[in-house]
Amino acid sequence: MEKSSTPQGKLYRWLNERYHLDSVIHFASKKEVPIHRESVWYYFGGVTLFLFIIQVMTGILLLLYYRPGADTSFESVQFLITQVQFGWLIRSVHSWSANLMVLAAFIHMFSNFFTQSYRPPRELTWITGMGLFVLSLGFGFSGYLLPWNELAFFATKVGTDIVGVVPFIGEPLLIFLRGGEDVTGATLTRFFGFHVAVLPMITTLLIAIHVAFVQVQGMGEPVAHSKLAPEKKRAMPFFPNFVLRDVILWLFVLDIVAILAVFFPWELGKKADLFAPAPAGIAPEWYFMFMFQTLKFLPSHVLFIEGELLGVLGFGLAALGWTLVPFLDRPGQSGQPNRLFRFFGLLAVSFIIVMTIVGYTLK
Amino acid sequence: MLPGTDRIKLRSVILVAIITGLLFTPISGFAENSCRTCHGQLEGELAAPVQAMAQNDVHASRGFSCEACHGGDPTSEDPEVSMSAQKGFLGVPSARQIPEICARCHAQPEFMRQYNVGLATDQYEKYWTSRHGIALKAGSNEAATCIDCHGSHGVLPANNPQSPVWPLNVPKTCRRCHEDEALMSRHNLPANTYKEYSQGVHGVALLEKNDIGAPACNDCHGNHGATPPGFEDVAQVCRGCHPANSENFLTSPHKEAFDAAGIKECLACHSNHLILTPQDDWLGVEGEHSCGQCHTAGEKGYQTAVNIRQRVDSLRNREVEARFLVHEAERRGIEVSQAQDYLKLARDALLLARTMMHTVDETKVGAVVDSGLVAADEAAASGRQGIADFRFRSLGLGVASILITILIIALWLKLRQIEKK
Incomplete structure (x- = not known):
């Protein structure tokens, strides 16, 4: 920054004397982002972060009108989208952005898996990322119920029922989540608390740690690129080159969110009725569909184990294994590609895509 | 031996x-x-x-x-x-013996209670009051007895869907005799009853839509005490399910006029077996079922029919227009639940006006129509507002997209400039 006598220059000097901005700028100007054929995947972490920021901003605006409660939630959302200026826009952007955020998180996670970016020394970056991914699913699950509409009510009922089959902790966990035996207004206020206080607090903390790790350690390189001679490696400055590209992509994503919000505003549906029979077409959010469909396919019993329990345990073990990938991928630890893990990764992606499609098409 | x-x-x-x-x-x-x-x-x-x-x-x-x-x-x-x-x-057993044989058990409350506490035991008594029973007593060997409807061997409980007296099967059971032209002609009865019934609203609901709430033959004619409804009975039978229409009719000047002229009340416009879905053009003075059947130009009743038809038409047209506007707004993703509430009010008013029409009282029908018009106008206004909102949203999106695109291009040019250095 030019140390001129202009107002901007004076302000910079004032801030620099107190917060040592020079060192931050020096760090940013020295930081580089590798350029290779997989570089495009670097942008999805930033997109996920950008969509999270949209979530926080629109979420705060929604809070100005949203009133949690079985008698007020639906009505307050209805009031917001019909009577409040741009209320429909805020809610639609919040809903679309949430879904795109989960999608971006999926892409970010799988791209890092396939490029083995979790290799030492970035094990904890992967683990904090996994934590953030689970939290984003938690945001989706808890937020889905908040408008207190029919589909969300029954989907939450089914979703929390599944939690109840976990051995030992399932039943108490179900009671804890629902605030009782059944999904009621108590569940709604509880989910509201998770959605606007507990999850954002943990998420913000984890994002700070995750981003700090990336800044300190730099971007992970694919195995093949890391083995190139230094003179054959290409890179771009993080600031401003990479940041400008990030911002361009963010603006593009913002426009997509706006288009979706205008042309496909998020439906409110019918208010939940606790005594009504479940309507046809009860389905979870798309990112839970592959698990939901798998559980539906499982027989009632496999040998001596209940099918649903087996499914839940299977997904639990898979998630644990996925989280511990940095420690399980031995070739990766020594900088070698791992064909077996790549195969498992492709299998997982195929499984998720196929089961999601089956879930939406098979009636 | x-x-x-x-x-x-x-x-x-x-x-x-x-x-x-x-x-x-x-x-x-x-x-x-x-x-x-x-x-x-x-x-x-x-x-x-x-x-x-x-x-x-x-x-x-x-x-x-x-x-x-x-x-x-x-x-x-x-x-x-x-x-x-x-x-x-x-x-x-002969036909004459059958009711007696069945009555040995089915007319004994003490005995039947052992098997089915809720089962009636007055079928035998009622049967002899029916046309079937009367004909049998008079010596006809063609009159229907218990086994003609319930079967003889392999009798199923009436609440078994396979039973010939299960609601969905009743018209087909009656049809076995009542569509037999030779048999019906011997008793001076029409043989097209089933055909007409099956084409009417009741028959379509029961036989095609499997709506067991729809009336089968026995719901109007009775079952064990089967007898065709007499002059007074028709309205009473219809009133069982259509009380509002019937009450309105009874308070109208038509009641007295129909009685005097010997016109069967509901049947005059709606027929009996071939009951068609009522249409608004039955109102007014034109058409096969309209008031023009009896009223001629210059009469007070003629003018009343014209006026009521105009009022009902005005509500129907406004309701259709409002529904279209609300649908168009909804198709564009606008939240229209409040407009739907108004539409429902307008729709309810239209139904009520069609019911109130049986009073042939312009004032009463007009009051209902007016309340419906207010609701339809509210719904239409919401629909129009929704469509206007969508246009505003699209315009706003267009402006925002242009600004974002300009910003993207500016940043891209800046990036290229930086990378050229």
Whole structure:
């Protein structure tokens, strides 16, 4: 920054004397982002972060009108989208952005898996990322119920029922989540608390740690690129080159969110009725569909184990294994590609895509 | 009397038949029974009752066997004993005997209570008041008796969907006789009743939509006390399900006029079996079913019909327009639940106006129409506002997209400039 006598220059000097901005700028100007054929995947972490920021901003605006409660939630959302200026826009952007955020998180996670970016020394970056991914699913699950509409009510009922089959902790966990035996207004206020206080607090903390790790350690390189001679490696400055590209992509994503919000505003549906029979077409959010469909396919019993329990345990073990990938991928630890893990990764992606499609098409 | 050797042969056949029956019969209460054993070995009509009784027959399932209706002694292996007059054997009962046979149990409350506490026991008494019962008493051997509707062997409970008296099956059961032109002509009855009923709103609802709430033949004509409704009865029968229309009619000037002219109330416009879905053009003075059938130009009633038709038409047209606008707004993703509430009010008012029309009172119909018009206008305004909102949103998106695009291009140019250095 030019140390001129202009107002901007004076302000910079004032801030620099107190917060040592020079060192931050020096760090940013020295930081580089590798350029290779997989570089495009670097942008999805930033997109996920950008969509999270949209979530926080629109979420705060929604809070100005949203009133949690079985008698007020639906009505307050209805009031917001019909009577409040741009209320429909805020809610639609919040809903679309949430879904795109989960999608971006999926892409970010799988791209890092396939490029083995979790290799030492970035094990904890992967683990904090996994934590953030689970939290984003938690945001989706808890937020889905908040408008207190029919589909969300029954989907939450089914979703929390599944939690109840976990051995030992399932039943108490179900009671804890629902605030009782059944999904009621108590569940709604509880989910509201998770959605606007507990999850954002943990998420913000984890994002700070995750981003700090990336800044300190730099971007992970694919195995093949890391083995190139230094003179054959290409890179771009993080600031401003990479940041400008990030911002361009963010603006593009913002426009997509706006288009979706205008042309496909998020439906409110019918208010939940606790005594009504479940309507046809009860389905979870798309990112839970592959698990939901798998559980539906499982027989009632496999040998001596209940099918649903087996499914839940299977997904639990898979998630644990996925989280511990940095420690399980031995070739990766020594900088070698791992064909077996790549195969498992492709299998997982195929499984998720196929089961999601089956879930939406098979009636 | 059979000769001795033939009697021994017959007894041997019966003995073998009884042993075979004991080995293979699945119904314990029906096992040691010479009726079943012998008839089971026969063919055609003589074997059919045994086969039918084994098919979930309500009587067999409660331990009743052939002798309960036909008399005789099924414990005897000797047909001359088991089917003897001394043992009360009736053979095939005549039509006249059937109600009496059924009444032996079904008209006895104490007896029936053992099997079905809720089952009525007045069927026998009612039957003799019906056209069927009266004809039978008069000596007709063609009148329907219990078995013509319920079946004889293989009788199913009335609440079994396979039963011929289950609501969905009743019209087809009645049709068996009432579509027989020769039989109906002998009794001066039309044979097209089923055809007309099946094309009417009630028949379509019951037979095509399987709506068991829709009336079958017995819901208007009664079942055991079956008798065609008389002059006063028609409105009473219709009133059971259409009380509002009926009450409105009773307060109208038509009631007195119809009575004086001997016109059957509801039937005058709606017919009886071929009941068509009422249309708004039945109002007014044009068309086959319209008020123009009786009223001619210049009469007060004629003008009233014209006026009521205009009012109802105005509400229907406004409601259709409002529904279109709300639908268009909804198609564009606009939240229209409040507009839908207004639409429902308008729709309800239209239905009420069509019901209120039976009063032929312009003022009463007009008041309902006016309330509906207010609701329809509110709905239409919401729909228009929704469509305008969508246009505003699209315009806003267009402006925002242009600004974002300009910003993206500016940043891209800046990036290129930086990277060229």
